[in-house]
Amino acid sequence: MKLSRFNIVSLTLCFAFLYLPILVLVIYSFNASKLVTVWAGFSTRWYAKLFHDEAFLQAAFVTLKVALVSASIATVLGTMAAWVLVRFSRFAGRTLFSGMIFAPLVIPDVILGLSLLLLFIAMNIDRGVTTIIIAHATFSMCYVAVVVSSRLVTFDRALEEAALDLGATPFQAFSLVTLPVIAPAVVSGWLLSFTLSLDDLVIASFVSGPAATTLPMRVFSQIRLGVSPEINALSTILITLVTIGVITTSILSKRSALVRAGEAEG
Amino acid sequence: MSDDDKAGSGFAGRLRRALLIAVPYLWLGLFFLAPFVIVLKISLSDSVLAIPPYTPTFDPSRGWEGIAAMFRAFDFENYVWLSEDDLYWQAYLSSLRIAALSTLLTLLAGYPIAYAMSRAPERWRPILLMLVILPFWTSFLIRVYAWMGILGQNGYLNQFLIWLGLIDTPLVILGTPVAVYIGIVYAYLPFMVLPIFSSLDRLDRSLIEAALDLGCSRLQAFWLVTWPLSRPGIIAGCLLVFIPAVGEFVIPSLLGGSRTLMIGKVLWDEFFANRDWPLASAVAVVLLLILVLPILLFQRHAERQQRRAEE
Numbered sequence: 001m002k003l004s005r006f007n008i009v010s011l012t013l014c015f016a017f018l019y020l021p022i023l024v025l026v027i028y029s030f031n032a033s034k035l036v037t038v039w040a041g042f043s044t045r046w047y048a049k050l051f052h053d054e055a056f057l058q059a060a061f062v063t064l065k066v067a068l069v070s071a072s073i074a075t076v077l078g079t080m081a082a083w084v085l086v087r088f089s090r091f092a093g094r095t096l097f098s099g100m101i102f103a104p105l106v107i108p109d110v111i112l113g114l115s116l117l118l119l120f121i122a123m124n125i126d127r128g129v130t131t132i133i134i135a136h137a138t139f140s141m142c143y144v145a146v147v148v149s150s151r152l153v154t155f156d157r158a159l160e161e162a163a164l165d166l167g168a169t170p171f172q173a174f175s176l177v178t179l180p181v182i183a184p185a186v187v188s189g190w191l192l193s194f195t196l197s198l199d200d201l202v203i204a205s206f207v208s209g210p211a212a213t214t215l216p217m218r219v220f221s222q223i224r225l226g227v228s229p230e231i232n233a234l235s236t237i238l239i240t241l242v243t244i245g246v247i248t249t250s251i252l253s254k255r256s257a258l259v260r261a262g263e264a265e266g
Numbered sequence: 267m268s269d270d271d272k273a274g275s276g277f278a279g280r281l282r283r284a285l286l287i288a289v290p291y292l293w294l295g296l297f298f299l300a301p302f303v304i305v306l307k308i309s310l311s312d313s314v315l316a317i318p319p320y321t322p323t324f325d326p327s328r329g330w331e332g333i334a335a336m337f338r339a340f341d342f343e344n345y346v347w348l349s350e351d352d353l354y355w356q357a358y359l360s361s362l363r364i365a366a367l368s369t370l371l372t373l374l375a376g377y378p379i380a381y382a383m384s385r386a387p388e389r390w391r392p393i394l395l396m397l398v399i400l401p402f403w404t405s406f407l408i409r410v411y412a413w414m415g416i417l418g419q420n421g422y423l424n425q426f427l428i429w430l431g432l433i434d435t436p437l438v439i440l441g442t443p444v445a446v447y448i449g450i451v452y453a454y455l456p457f458m459v460l461p462i463f464s465s466l467d468r469l470d471r472s473l474i475e476a477a478l479d480l481g482c483s484r485l486q487a488f489w490l491v492t493w494p495l496s497r498p499g500i501i502a503g504c505l506l507v508f509i510p511a512v513g514e515f516v517i518p519s520l521l522g523g524s525r526t527l528m529i530g531k532v533l534w535d536e537f538f539a540n541r542d543w544p545l546a547s548a549v550a551v552v553l554l555l556i557l558v559l560p561i562l563l564f565q566r567h568a569e570r571q572q573r574r575a576e577e
Contacts, residue, residue: 007382011394014379018401018455021412024422028415037420081290085572091287100294102565106506107557108513110530111550114537115301118547121318122304138297141290146568153575170282199405202515206537216407223407223520227415235408242403250396 022239029232036227046233056218056234063198063215066129070136071193077137078144078189079182085145086152104142112139113206120207127209135207136200140193147192151185184253191249195242302554309547310340320544344548354532354549358556361529364443364518365511368450372507373500375451376458380499381492383459384466395463402456410449410520417445417521441523449517450507458503465499466492498567505564509557529553 003011029047033040050056081101088094104112116135120127155178163173179186201216208214223231311320348354383394401409416422417440424436439445469492477487515530522528529549537546 003382003386006378007385010378011382011386014375014382014455015397017375017452018398021409021416021452022401022404024416025408025412036415037418037422037425077290077293080286081294084287084290086576088283088287093291097287097291097294098569099562099565100291100298102568103561104298106509106561106564108510108515108530108553110513110515110533111305111554114533114546114550115305116297118304118308118543119297119301134297138293141293145290149572150575153572170279195403199407201407202534216405219407219411220516223411223414227411227418231411232415235405235411238408239404242405243400246396246400246403250392 025232026236026239029229029236031229031232034229036229036232046229047237050230050233050237053230055213056215059213059215059218062129062212066132066136066204066214067194067197070133070140070197071190073133073137074140074144074193075186075190078141078193079148079186081141081145082148082152085149101142101145104139105146109200109202110206113203116203117206127207128212129208131207131209132204132212132214135203136193136197139203140196143192143196144186144189147189148182148185151182155181184256187249187253191245305547305550307340308544309344309551310342311544312341312343313542313544318543319541344545345552347545348548348552353527354529357527357529357532358552360527361512361514362556364446364450364526364528365508365514368447368454368511369504369508371447372451372454372458373504376455376503377462377500379455380459380462380466380496383463384469391467395460398456398459398463406453407516409453410517413445413449413452413521414440417448440521441525443522443526445521445523446518446526446528449521450511450514453517454507454511457506461502461506462496462499465496469495498571502564502567502571505560505567509560509564512557513553 028036028039030042030044031039032043032045081097085098085101091097113135116131116138117127120131125131159177159181160173163177164170168176199216200214201220204214205217205220208217219231219234222228308320313320379398383391383398386394414421418424419436419438419440421436421440423439424433427433428436439448473491473495474487477491478484482490513530513533514528515534518526518528518531519534522531533546533549533553536542536549
């Protein structure tokens with residue numbers, strides 16, 4: 001099938017629109033001038049400056065810690081929630097349960113952030129890294145639940161039943177039969193939670209205390225005042241890491257799919 | 267679909283089932299549902315200069331009497347204040363307007379892309395799909411920030427247009443609602459493209475061929491067959507853009523300037539700048555009430571999608 005001219009034009013425009021802003025950002029991160037919009041030759045001085053900025057490094061460390069822990073909690077809770085959504089069709093409050101899974105996907109961040117903060121204050125929990133982790137795990141688990149459940153519904157349950165008939169315990173049946181099949185979805189759920197946590201500005205701003213500043217909070221307080229070459233450099237680093245990550249995982253998952261297909265044939 | 271399989275029968279099975287339900291249920295109940303009750307409670311309280319900055323606070327040592335006293339002190343003052351001050355009306359209305367218009371713009375931009383992707387040769391599709399998703403994995407904040415450099419007075423867009431000779435004086439875009447529209451379309455485009463693509467991808471091609479055979483023009487075939495059949499994707503995409511856009515904070519505060527009024531920003535300022543927590547809570551409650559209907563629609567839609575996948 002060949003693409004019509006109209007379709008080629010719309011795809012080209014789309015990708016230009018999506019990628020030109022990022023490309024410009026990356027190019028100008030190598031700009032020697034302090035004036036971000038005026039090109040004054042190639043330089044890596046902003047990268048050097050970034051790596052000597054203690055506050056930035058500190059914030060990056062906090063962000064990474066929060067993202068790793070919250071993504072792991074979210075993956076466990078989200079996979080459980082997906083199981084409940086797909087396998088248990090009748091229990092008291094099922095509609096409420098699915099509502100609590102789907103609503104956080106769309107509810108504005110300001111509402112989630114404000115309400116969680118007021119909860120933490122009412123419960124007298126000290127605000128800081130822990131509260132950010134709880135907040136991120138809460139909304140990320142809903143994304144994990146959606147991603148994993150979409151994989152779980154297509155899973156052939158006869159395989160699980162066969163394992164049980166052959167004497168596996170339910171836990172063995174899950175970990176040896178079901179989990180390997182839904183693993184790609186679980187992994188992408190974890191990755192999604194990880195990036196959502198790295199990304200979040202609004203919720204973290206509400207629920208964090210004076211002791212914990214995340215990278216987005218730090219970036220936001222700086223770019224509020226205008227464009228800054230240091231932030232361009234930071235953005236470029238993040239974009240590069242994300243691109244490498246996404247491409248690697250997609251190649252790996254494709255390869256494992258090929259291996260599985262090969263095994264099925266052989 | 268059977269509810270319980272072999273793993274679910276017997277005492278151990280029932281216990282396992284109860285635990286599986288209880289853990290995520292309690293977590294969401296505590297960290298998602300309970301906070302809303304507290305927001306509602308604080309929105310009925312009064313603002314004071316104290317820590318925490320509202321009154322009455324719940325005093326468990328006084329038992330029932332304490333609870334009764336707390337309820338007596340509740341009033342709707344904050345809501346009255348909201349309804350009387352023009353600023354809040356304006357902010358809600360302009361948020362809805364901006365969100366609605368940018369959802370429409372995102373649909374207009376996203377549909378042709380999803381359509382072209384669904385028409386692309388099979389082996390290109392995964393790559394095209396990845397190219398659409400990739401920006402979504404990149405930080406939202408950075409993607410919005412990128413437009414600050416483009417749309418500014420001395421920004422790249424103005425430099426380019428002046429270099430082309432199309433304009434003499436730089437256009438003022440940054441700090442106006444136009445910049446907010448651009449920002450929302452840009453940031454939310456993947457959320458529109460993906461659901462539409464997935465419903466177009468499932469569409470049975472022979473239906474279009476049948477329509478063409480029966481004498482429809484290409485445009486008629488699109489309008490009578492493709493468009494209605496892609497409606498579930500369109501609805502999902504629009505809800506995924508519209509609902510968060512109404513309460514958007516980052517985009518209006520970075521691109522919109524002081525002239526763009528959006529409720530997410532008002533709530534943020536009420537909370538962080540004015541430290542009026544009861545009023546901020548009231549703003550949040552009203553915003554949630556406005557969004558309840560679209561959120562329920564979204565939930566119903568998501569559940570239906572899931573059931574369809576099961577069949």
